[in-house]
Amino acid sequence: xxxxxxxxxxxxxxxxxxxxxxxxxxxxxxxxxxxxxxxxxxxxxxxxxxxxxxxxxxxxxxxxxxxxxxxxxxxxxxxxxxxxxxxxxxxxxxxxxxxxxxxxxxxxxxxxxxxxxxxxxxxxxxxxxxxxxxxxxxxxxxxxxxxxxxxxxxxxxxxxxxxxxxxxxxxxxxxxxxxxxxxxxxxxxxxxxxxxxxxxxxxxxxxxxxxxxxxxxxx
Numbered sequence: 001x002x003x004x005x006x007x008x009x010x011x012x013x014x015x016x017x018x019x020x021x022x023x024x025x026x027x028x029x030x031x032x033x034x035x036x037x038x039x040x041x042x043x044x045x046x047x048x049x050x051x052x053x054x055x056x057x058x059x060x061x062x063x064x065x066x067x068x069x070x071x072x073x074x075x076x077x078x079x080x081x082x083x084x085x086x087x088x089x090x091x092x093x094x095x096x097x098x099x100x101x102x103x104x105x106x107x108x109x110x111x112x113x114x115x116x117x118x119x120x121x122x123x124x125x126x127x128x129x130x131x132x133x134x135x136x137x138x139x140x141x142x143x144x145x146x147x148x149x150x151x152x153x154x155x156x157x158x159x160x161x162x163x164x165x166x167x168x169x170x171x172x173x174x175x176x177x178x179x180x181x182x183x184x185x186x187x188x189x190x191x192x193x194x195x196x197x198x199x200x201x202x203x204x205x206x207x208x209x210x211x212x213x214x215x216x217x218x219x
Contacts (some may be wrong), residue, residue: 060099062099071188071191075089075092076089076215076217078213080212086107089217107124126143126145166185169181182198183206191216196211
């Protein structure tokens with residue numbers, strides 16, 4: 001007995017459908033395996049990662065530029081030669097095997113803001129972290145204090161070997177909209193002395209606002 005034409009047509013459709021499904025599955029498996037990294041690629045990626053890690057570690061260690069900062073390590077007494085009441089002490093200590101330096105400064109008595117418009121008398125305090133950014137080839141100093149400013153200063157600098165001088169620059173905005181460009185020049189006189197000069201831009205010209213003389217304190 002001959003099967004109905006409808007049934008035969010359905011069998012042909014399902015047969016073709018099965019072939020298509022099998023083809024799609026084979027194609028998917030083939031594509032997936034093709035996308036999987038080979039052992040050679042895995043080894044190459046691992047090598048690249050190891051190379052990057054090695055370079056990062058190399059760039060993280062202290063360099064000859066950190067050794068320049070180390071010349072300033074120790075305890076110092078400072079004073080403004082024109083305003084003798086501005087004076088104090090400074091301590092500079094290396095941390096992390098000489099990668100950074102902690103600088104603690106204590107000055108004279110000042111009115112200090114304590115919130116809600118209130119003030120109290122206390123000694124000026126300043127905390128800094130100094131270092132040298134190896135990839136950027138720049139000296140860096142961050143600075144906070146307990147007197148004026150709620151910002152964290154980020155001073156970026158360079159060193160002139162011939163003049164034995166650091167030059168740092170940064171911008172402050174102590175009052176909204178009142179931005180100032182600042183420069184600090186630190187000149188090493190000898191192993192026992194160095195001088196700092198502070199400048200700010202006023203009406204398009206650089207004006208010196210302070211000078212501090214530092215003398216190494218006897219241990």
